[in-house]
Amino acid sequence: MEAPACEVLQTFYNRGEAANEMNIKDIAKISGVGISTVSRVLNNSGVVSDTTRARVLSVVKKYNYVPNSNARNLKKIQSNTIALMVKGISNPFFANMIKEVERQVHLRGCPLMIQQVEDGVDEVGAAMQLIKEKNLYGVIFMGGTYDHSEEEFRQLGVPFVLTTITTLKDVDPSAFSSVSIDDVQSAYKATSYLISLGHRHICFLARFPFRENTIGSRRLLGYKKALEEHGIEYDPALVEDCEYAPSFGFAAAKRLLNKNLGVTAMFAASDAIAIGAAKAVLSSGLSIPGDVSVVGFDGIEMAEYYHPSLDTVSQPGVEMAHVSVEILFDLIAGETANRHVVFESMLVKRGSSRKIN
Amino acid sequence: MEAPACEVLQTFYNRGEAANEMNIKDIAKISGVGISTVSRVLNNSGVVSDTTRARVLSVVKKYNYVPNSNARNLKKIQSNTIALMVKGISNPFFANMIKEVERQVHLRGCPLMIQQVEDGVDEVGAAMQLIKEKNLYGVIFMGGTYDHSEEEFRQLGVPFVLTTITTLKDVDPSAFSSVSIDDVQSAYKATSYLISLGHRHICFLARFPFRENTIGSRRLLGYKKALEEHGIEYDPALVEDCEYAPSFGFAAAKRLLNKNLGVTAMFAASDAIAIGAAKAVLSSGLSIPGDVSVVGFDGIEMAEYYHPSLDTVSQPGVEMAHVSVEILFDLIAGETANRHVVFESMLVKRGSSRKIN
DNA sequence: GATGTGTATCGAAACGATTCGACGAGCTTA
């Protein structure tokens, strides 16, 4: 997939003029008012007579003046910037959520800073750095598993929300806000469904990093719980570790099929994995759902347009993103009670699973 | 897909302490040096004796001091922030590029601000606003069609790069840098391929907004050119307008199939469209490539794992993102020559097209 | 000893906003 770069043009470039030449002082002088009056007009704070307000606004408009946010943030010791710390920007499920977060934050007039947290880096520490540096307004953490202590969160010093992040061990819920689904219950639901269709050899594909309490391990709990309740013995050989992307799902499913364990159903902890797994099944000459039933997780659009359309445990990603921003801005507005919103996941049946004998 | 929120907990929340209590003055005092010395140490500017440097750094580390970037940016009249203006964050092809942009920008120690530009808004104006407000370091524009004049670009006043944006009419290439592929040639390549396989009734699916010179219209040019060169008459009925998402591709392909025009091949201007179109074909009981050949555009992972794997015109998105950031930072570093890098697209044959009589 | 040349450091003056205490003009009220 390497493609050579090809230089088509090499021409001279003249750096333009300074972007913003006007400052509040200039506006004040031109308007014939004091500096603080301009400030009050722009911030709708304090009293300003209507005529003065109109005069100032017309000058602001005429010169296309935009206040310098660095100066403002410096003085107020608080910027209006929101940061989004996210694991896996390119995962379609997150991409959709990010889109909504951006939309909602933007709607509230705040710029959004996005930082990707690679696996293994200390996301809260990274956020801490940004907060100190930029005097952020608030932070949304999205995706992953957090092992941070109550104290670490407390030290952030600005409002924050944990979205689709597995609940932390030993952290007082009053110390943070969160938006999530019940992963255990959701996986339980999907697995139970497959069992109800008569499946006994159901494999489970998810990511199991070294840490405890990850999304993968929580969904595994639900999977196990369903098996147990129906008297099916848990077989570790049916569980494959794989990252949340089609290529990994493909490889994992291939490995599973090669084990010849008589698998009749596959449950993947993400649609991306499910799509890869489905491909492995189909390209092995097996059919879905004829030979193998497949159920994914997330509810991304691509799963619906796969052929066959894939069953999935759908999360209301857009709503979750929306609520995350709402909670964050409530906290910023002074709300003191942390909230924990747990959304309901939905088992969407599209025909990639079928009843067997 | 509506899911009801469920409040699980409502508990008290205590806003933490101010995030950053230390400033450069404190560090100077504690270190027993002057303010400017601390500044010089932190910025590696000017001369500082090794012993002083070590002493200051130890204090900085001890108190976990992070300089306030608002103050720095204010003084320097330049922040180190890069902004990415992007159309369609959730398009998997862009999502992948965004990921790389973030990685590369972050690697260079700069925060990244992302702003989504909805269809129809003035992206350059929005960037202008941000630049004035934040004294940005540079801007990357990604995706879409820009109708802005040379003057408008010149006014931005900071380095910028246009990535995967259709070339502008009447704008001197020396006024901007760009990273792209040759859309006309790429579409020509795909269409020619289908023609070489014997197809005569090839439909084309893309987005054609009101504006001229969009990605869709440029790819249409390539499509037409191929038809013309092979003496096939262009039939507007074979061209469908549809947005870059599976659902729209699905609907468009359905419309086409219902026209009964004897279509044997579909060329979509994006893989997302192609996946939707393929679904329409398959769910109509037709086979791919048996009855209809399908070729997409972009080279997203999902297209490879579709069943059948979809042929596509692949763009080296990650490299393009990488080079965009490189060019941007070259410009920031003082490079005065604008560059226009045109990447080579690649026709990837995976078996969703076949030779016909 | 007067002068020149580095080297390491210092402090004051910005940068462009917000905000608080002050103030003048125009009222009412005693």
Next chain:
DNA sequence: TAAGCTCGTCGAATCGTTTCGATACACATC
């Protein structure tokens, strides 16, 4: 008429940096 109040406005101080001119010392040179 003086005192008290309100309304609208003003300017100085401040936020935490960077940076430039000044300075202080050590040492070499004449």
